[in-house]
Amino acid sequence: MKKITVLFTVLMMLAASSAFAAITAQYPAALNATWKTYTGFTVNGTANNLKGLRNASEQFFNSTSGGFFANKTYPNATISVYNGTGEAKIVVFDKGVTPFLFAQSLKNVNGLVTMASNNATNATTYFVPASGYTFMIGLSNMTITNATADKNPSAAGALNGSAMSFLYDNGTTLGSTFSTSDTWDYYAFGSDNSTKDVFAICAQVKLNTQTGNDNAQVKFWELDGDTKTSGYTSWIDYNATTNAAGTKLTLDTNKAAPTLFDAATINADRTIITGFVNGSDDGEAYYAIMIRNGQTLSTNDLTNRAFKLVYAGTMDTDAKDQGNATGGVLEFSVDSNLGIDGDAAFINGTQKGSQDYISASLSGFSVALADTSFYGLTQSNMTIYGTDGSTPVGYFYGKQTAQKDMVVGFYEPAQASDGTTVDGLALAVLVPNAAATGVIAPAGAAYQNNGTLTLLTCxxxxxxxxxxxMRDNWSGISSDFTPLTEVKGFNATWATGITKGDVYVTFQFPMNGVGDKVENLRLYKVFPTSAKTVRTFNYAGSATPSVEGSWWISTATADGYLNKNSVLAPSVDYYVNWVVKDNGNYDSNSTASSIVDPVVLGSMPTSSSSSSSSGCVFNPAAGFGLEWLLLMLAPMVAIVRSRFKK
Structure with missing residues (x-):
């Protein structure tokens, strides 16, 4: 095992959690009167200064068969809580819970969705939304204290903990989930309830047929405490079982190999499965994410783009710490040289003050990327370097989804030197920064070709x-395109009397939360017709309100044009502007004096964006794998020891 020493500087910031910008965010359709799956895990810290313990215990929760109802007034759900040995309690969300709030901040990390504390979570949950808000990953500083004292591991005084939660559209495992052409990549994090040590599994899974014995095959690598075992690098038989509705999946074997799921659910896209093992396998309890047809990363997936990383896990503590559970949200952009700039908010492990979270700057860090078989199976290994550019701060091992809208994996910190060591592991998810957006409106007069035109309706x-x-609905959407907004539409009309075809209208919506280089962004018109046509707006060299199909970003409603080399800041409000000609190529309504215009904003990898500054349809290429940024957990602890490094 290689031990490397690093000294970091942590910049402490005491900004409170709040809305970070002035826009009024439009409520996402994905969270309006929709049924979701709500699931996740908590890592309970020890409050007794038990030096050397990485993990006291782990709990799991998931919404019951009734689901999680998301709407504009309050979330409503009943959840089951498990403590690693059996069901602990059924907990019902308060009906008076504050609805979701958007464009929120945690310390200096921006663009989050919050769900207020309630009698089920006992803490504010900070969600990072993925594309279209159909999948969200949450972090909270809590334990589920409503579970009964005789079954709740936190009842003995473990008052500090971290929780990672997932909220996504309900899916079914029936049908195409089982296919011999697919391989699923599996990551599990948890604890050994007998030793209170960390437990992890990295695996690949094939779900071949929906029924029958030995209908699945698995390769796996296992970590139990400090012991790394080789597992199986060739396929062994497993049994995958679903209930009649396809809302629950189990995955186990009678071989000398670990159970992978006691209970799991799938998202509506059938691309992500989450679930847990509740202590049924030799006392180990762990939570897992499994992605369909995972891919390794390239540097083009990272450069000139911005991401958020959510992680939760555990670490060894020294005597000054009050808890060993940890978690955080990192927000950062990656430049063309793989330099990092951004901020992080971490759960405060010491709990000696009133601050539940502490902050750190990520400015001056950098990354490097390579494939590795360190965990027995091929993964991407992202190494994070400190401000000197040469000393490793940590390592992340993981893969991105085939859609390239999410990366999952493990974070392992490196060693630091100031006399104390911290040893830890975390489960983490990385997503590109999504936008919080306001409603569509006409741009200011200086951005209008027909300056005197007055809209009657919008x-x-x-x-x-x-x-x-999106790709299933519009074949012209590139496999490299990651939507950062919902499909935002409107129907605008104005008084007749202006000759048909003479009207050019510039529309816009305000946004914040995006941190990409403008060159990597795309604006698409997605026609709501049976043909499902897609047209690409062309980024303008200046504000051009008389050019049909042009678009640009500005800092004001009619001023502040930004060129394609500009890099956006997530905490700043911008305006997305685009030009539509009445009955032109970008107007999906043939009626005069009326424009119907659904659009979507998203990002592309650097290789694709540099080769197509305009056009109609793009080309698949890469994805984003910043997940490795999990590594930034290291700066939070100040001193870290790299485990298991060869």
Whole structure:
């Protein structure tokens, strides 16, 4: 095992959690009167200064068969809580819970969705939304304290903990989930309830047929405490079982190999499965994410783009710490040289003050990327370097989804030197920064070709699509395109009397939360017709309100044009402007004096964006794998020891 020493500087910031910008965010369709799956895990810290313990215990929760109802007034759900040995309690969300709030901040990390504390979570949950808000990953500083004292591991004084939660559209495992052409990549994190040590599994899974014995095959690598075992690098038989509705999946074997799921659910796209093992396998309890046809990463997936990383896990503590559970949200952009700039908010492990979270700057860090078989199976290994550019701060091992809208994996910190060591592991998910957006409106007069035109109506609508759903609906959407907004639509009309075809109208919506280089962004017109036509707006060299199909980003409603080399800041409000000609190529309504215009904003990898500054349809290429940024957990602890490094 290689031990490397690194000294970091942590910049402490005491900004409170709040809305970070002035826009009034439009409520996402994906969270309006929709049924979701709500699931996740908590890592309970020890409050007794038990030096050397990485993990006291782990709990799991998931919404019951009734699901999680998301709407504008309050979330409503009943959840089951498990403590690693059996069901602990059924907990019902308060009906008076504050609805979701958008464009929120945690310390200096921006663009989050919050769900207020309630009698089920006992803490504010900070969600990072993925494309279209159809999948969200949450972090909270809590334990589920409503579970009964005789069954709740936190009842003995473990008052500090971290929780990772997932909220996504309900799916079914029936049908095409089982296919011999697919391989699923599996990551599990948890604890050994007998030793209170960390437990993890990295695996690949084939779900071949829906029924029958030995209908699945698995390769796996296993970590139990500090012991790394080789597992099986060739396929062994497993049994995959679903209930009649396809809402529950189990995955186990009678071989000398671990159970992978006691209970799991799938998202509507059938691309992500989440679930847990509740202590049934030799006392180990762990939570797992499994993605369909995972891919390794390339540097083009990272450069000139912005991401958020959510992680939760555990670490060894020294005597000054009050808890060993940890978690955080990192927000950062990656430049063309793989330099990092951004901020992080971490759960405060010491709990000696009133601050539940502490902050750190990520400015001056950098990354490097390579494939590795360190965990027995081929993964991407993202190494994070400190401000000196040469000393490793940590390592992340993982893969991205085939849709390239999410990356999952493990984070392992490196060693630091200030006399104390911290040893840890975390489960993490990385997604590109999604935008919080306001309603569509006409741009200011200076951005209008027909400056005296007065709209009579501008009826708003928005539709939620995941990255996969967009590609399924519009074949012209590139496999490299990651939507950062919902499909935002409107129907605008104005008084007749102006000659048909003479009207060019510039529309816009305000946004914040995006941190990409403008060159990597795309604006698409998605026609709501049976043909499902897609047209690409062309980024303008200046504000051009008389050019049909042009678009640009500005810092004001009619001023502040930004060129394609500009890099956006997530905390700043911008305006997305685009030009539509009445009955032109970008107007999906043939009626004069009326424009119907659904659009979606998204990002592309650097290789694709540099080769197509304009056009209609793009080309698949890469994805984003910043997940490795999990590694930034290291700066939070100040001193870290790299485990298991060869």
């Amino acid at each position: 009826v708003q609508n928005a539709t939620s699509y995941s990255a996969k759903q």
